Amino acid sequence: MSKARANELHEELYRPSPPEVMVIQQSPKRKMDARNTWEITFTEQDLEGLSLPHNDALVLSIPFQRKLVRRVLVDQGSSAEILFYSAFKALGLSKDQLTSNHKMVVVEADGNYVQPFAVEDMDIYSGESYSVLLTTDQDPSQNYWVSISVRGRKPQTPQGLTILHYLHHPKTSLIPTRPPPVAPLWNNYTHSKLFTTKILALMGTPQPPTTTHRRIALLNTQNYIDGYTKWAINNLSLVLPSTPYLGALKYSINNAFDGEKLPENFPMDYDVMNPATNQNSSYGSGVYMLDFNTTVDVILQNANALAENTSEIHPWHLHGHDFWVLGYGEGRFSDQKENNFNLRNPPFRNTAVIFPYGWTALRFVADNPGAWAFHCHIEPHLHMGMGVVFAEGVHLVGKVPHEALTCGLTGKMFMGGNSKP
Numbered sequence: 001m002s003k004a005r006a007n008e009l010h011e012e013l014y015r016p017s018p019p020e021v022m023v024i025q026q027s028p029k030r031k032m033d034a035r036n037t038w039e040i041t042f043t044e045q046d047l048e049g050l051s052l053p054h055n056d057a058l059v060l061s062i063p064f065q066r067k068l069v070r071r072v073l074v075d076q077g078s079s080a081e082i083l084f085y086s087a088f089k090a091l092g093l094s095k096d097q098l099t100s101n102h103k104m105v106v107v108e109a110d111g112n113y114v115q116p117f118a119v120e121d122m123d124i125y126s127g128e129s130y131s132v133l134l135t136t137d138q139d140p141s142q143n144y145w146v147s148i149s150v151r152g153r154k155p156q157t158p159q160g161l162t163i164l165h166y167l168h169h170p171k172t173s174l175i176p177t178r179p180p181p182v183a184p185l186w187n188n189y190t191h192s193k194l195f196t197t198k199i200l201a202l203m204g205t206p207q208p209p210t211t212t213h214r215r216i217a218l219l220n221t222q223n224y225i226d227g228y229t230k231w232a233i234n235n236l237s238l239v240l241p242s243t244p245y246l247g248a249l250k251y252s253i254n255n256a257f258d259g260e261k262l263p264e265n266f267p268m269d270y271d272v273m274n275p276a277t278n279q280n281s282s283y284g285s286g287v288y289m290l291d292f293n294t295t296v297d298v299i300l301q302n303a304n305a306l307a308e309n310t311s312e313i314h315p316w317h318l319h320g321h322d323f324w325v326l327g328y329g330e331g332r333f334s335d336q337k338e339n340n341f342n343l344r345n346p347p348f349r350n351t352a353v354i355f356p357y358g359w360t361a362l363r364f365v366a367d368n369p370g371a372w373a374f375h376c377h378i379e380p381h382l383h384m385g386m387g388v389v390f391a392e393g394v395h396l397v398g399k400v401p402h403e404a405l406t407c408g409l410t411g412k413m414f415m416g417g418n419s420k421p
């Protein structure tokens, strides 16, 4: 492909994005290093036409033994599989089948703009929302497969398929000539992480405070209570009390839920990579009380579930706020990992996943008076205890609607007689 055509394609791909200011450091001519190899670096020429951070593999050319050697450099944290055409031929795939077709340009996540990037497939977890732009720039006489498949758990169902058809181009057969796309394997977490870490806030998105007032680390474990399988957070499995939290807090009904201070960390020696030695847990209904208008960091820590070699994806969703996703990491979180938090352009969202055996760091400002659920958005997991409750500035909440006071102790207090709050 010619450079002009490559630039043209790039222009097309990035058309939805607003103008960006791109600063590229002047790099001197490539020079030999002490081991007599050519220094591997990009020149302005290599980066021409690319927005940074880039979404495409970059090709670097280096003169070596009078030959021009090209190396493909992949972003930090990404991976690439390079297959020779002969491998595709052996699989019976023609060149026509290998050319990519429509791409989705991701522009928004959970109601906030993100830096646009193009993908052929994307992960959407329960509770998340995205906007993508699709350009109808392919052969209009063809029909195209759209495919949906299960992520994170071994699918028990076939992929869902539908057909993309260009208007005003009647076809005798609706079935596309190419086979349906092959979905990434359900447990290809490298693929999932590659997509997730591409999501960065667009310039102009609110930025996080640079420091925090409080950090709450939440260990996600699968446990037993009375022989039943449950999920627990810092070894407490959430059960919602019969009295609604908001009324209980607003009217200071002290015995409506567990009143003791909740754990903000988990044992230093907890091994997140293996099943727990003690798999029992207990129920809890307490609330993390947050000082109004303070900044709170939440570290979501994943762990091994009850079965060996099992750790799953959980999409955590916060009510009443957006949070910044400051980073993802493997294994157990440690204080030093904070040095790598993204404070420059973290996505501003209300749902974020924890990957198997990994952690996710979030920051939010407790500036919305009320009592708020923060929970795994896989519905059965919430009802098995995978959630916590935050509350802040409840004294600032005005009148609580009757409908929110009809149960439990508030029901007895306000709805039993004629008295009204």
Ligand SMILES: [Cu+2]
Pocket (backbone or CB within 6 Å): 313, 314, 315, 376, 377, 378, 381, 386
């Ligand atoms: Cu879950």
